[in-house]
Amino acid sequence: MTKETKExxxxxxxxxxxxxxxxxxxxxxxxxxxxxDKIDNTITFGTNLDSKTQxxxxxxxxxxxxxEDSEINKISLVAPNAKLNIIKDYEVVEKKVIExxxxxxxxxxxxxxxxxxxxxxxxxxxxxxxxxxxKLKCHYCEKITAKGNIEVL
Numbered sequence: 001m002t003k004e005t006k007e008x009x010x011x012x013x014x015x016x017x018x019x020x021x022x023x024x025x026x027x028x029x030x031x032x033x034x035x036x037d038k039i040d041n042t043i044t045f046g047t048n049l050d051s052k053t054q055x056x057x058x059x060x061x062x063x064x065x066x067x068e069d070s071e072i073n074k075i076s077l078v079a080p081n082a083k084l085n086i087i088k089d090y091e092v093v094e095k096k097v098i099e100x101x102x103x104x105x106x107x108x109x110x111x112x113x114x115x116x117x118x119x120x121x122x123x124x125x126x127x128x129x130x131x132x133x134x135k136l137k138c139h140y141c142e143k144i145t146a147k148g149n150i151e152v153l
Contacts, residue, residue: 013061
């Protein structure tokens with residue numbers, strides 16, 4: 001294959017969303033976080049695809065589905081450098097870089113079992129205290145939740 005040859009590894013979609021540049025080991029985390037196993041839309045995905053910047057990457061394409069900001073924020077928990085492409089009539093009409101927001105509301109569970117959010121019906125709120133290491137501070141109990149302990153609601 002020459003450098004000029006492009007090969008489509010995951011089939012094109014007419015309308016919907018493509019989430020690209022997912023870390024290869026994060027593919028199923030993104031599927032779970034977005035609950036893609038619970039929707040009827042056509043979904044195609046590929047993993048361990050070659051990437052110039054990541055070595056290996058994954059991609060998900062969801063037909064006829066677009067995401068709210070709160071859903072995009074969930075993706076940032078496991079794929080903070082992923083790219084979101086909005087597709088209409090087989091053309092990319094909008095590109096978004098997924099970024100870790102400054103706060104997470106109603107998305108992450110507090111690791112502190114005594115936190116008021118785990119005892120009463122109160123929505124969680126977190127401030128991001130370290131975007132590189134992904135550390136979140138609970139608004140209520142001030143407990144720090146590190147990347148390896150983050151549980152998405």
